[in-house]
Amino acid sequence: MGQFADRGMDFKKRMESEAYHFLREDKRLGNRIILLGLGGSYAYGTYHESSDVDFRGITLNLPSDLLGLSSFEQFEDRETDTVIYAFNKMVRLLLDCNPNTCEILGLDEEQYLIKTELGQELLDNRGLFLSKRAVRSFGGYAGAQLRRLQNASARDSLPQTEREKHILNSVRNALEDFELRYSSFDKGSIHLYIDKAENQDLETEIFVDAQYKHLPLRDYENMWSAMHNVIKDYDKAGKRNRKKDDDHLNKHAMHLIRLFMMAIDILEKGEIRTNRKDDLELLMKIRNGGFQKEDRTFSGEFYDLLADYEGRMEKASRESCLPDNPDMEKVEAFVERVNRIALDM
Structure with missing residues (x-):
């Protein structure tokens, strides 16, 4: 993995270890994760020998979140410093240009550990969320x-x-x-x-x-x-x-x-x-x-x-040529399309 492989740090292998079993076993994660990447100093490139490894990601909401009575905003595992945001919450934070969530959409290619077609589509549409x-x-x-x-x-x-x-x-x-x-x-x-x-x-x-x-x-x-x-x-x-x-x-x-x-x-x-x-x-x-x-x-x-x-x-x-606020019609059309796909999974 480029600069990381030089230090013997195989993040994908780390992700597949037992410590990260929740990525595969939790019903809200698994194949519903559309993006997972590095966070913190490894994301910024400012890591050193004692730096913690953080993972940050996005997962699709369950049908019960979208049509039923359940609600979900984010998954956290403190032992591994992993935070995975629900798609709908991620959108709300991105609309405010929240720095912690914007970072997830600005990683280098090699810094993504999971990236599905929907994840790539979100990356391709990140400009929808950028504003003053x-x-x-x-x-x-x-x-x-x-x-x-x-x-x-x-x-x-x-x-x-x-x-x-x-x-x-x-x-x-x-x-x-x-x-x-x-x-x-x-x-x-x-x-x-x-x-x-x-x-x-x-x-x-x-x-x-x-x-x-x-x-x-x-x-x-x-x-x-x-x-x-x-x-x-x-x-x-x-x-x-x-x-x-x-x-x-x-x-x-x-x-x-x-x-x-x-x-x-x-x-x-x-x-x-x-x-x-x-x-x-x-x-x-x-x-x-x-x-x-x-x-x-x-x-x-x-x-x-x-x-x-x-x-x-x-x-x-x-x-700046950016708008004062995002174009909500375009954002809503994109979010609706993604959530319709989430309902069928």
């Missing part, structure tokens, strides 16, 4: 990566009172999706603010005033988890494996730039390029710590690079 929505979706994912870098810097280098302000901003950013989802929220309110600490170990700390009525428990749990994860991440300061943590930071920095690269390709060329083999020198320099300083922050050169890619994406967005 990529600016928002890829930009949102890139923003999340940037916040991780900023958060790490704040954890380790800012005074406690400044760290608390940074945590507050991070929590607000983490809740951004929740607030957008409930823009006309009439079930209560939440107010976050900093005041003199009640905790004797702190000078200041974040307080919350919250009042809700008839709020779905799952929505509350999602909101609470978002805040809890940010606080927990900051509280790990001084308790982490430095080398492992630096590795994660550099990985976030690399993915930040990679996301901009992919978005620019979509906007400028109307194509999805997941394998960044032509950009590996730069990406691996970032991945290997080439832009990280001794204090664990990133150099001005890295932020200049980031600003350049942000500017290029803005320019590509203005000049």
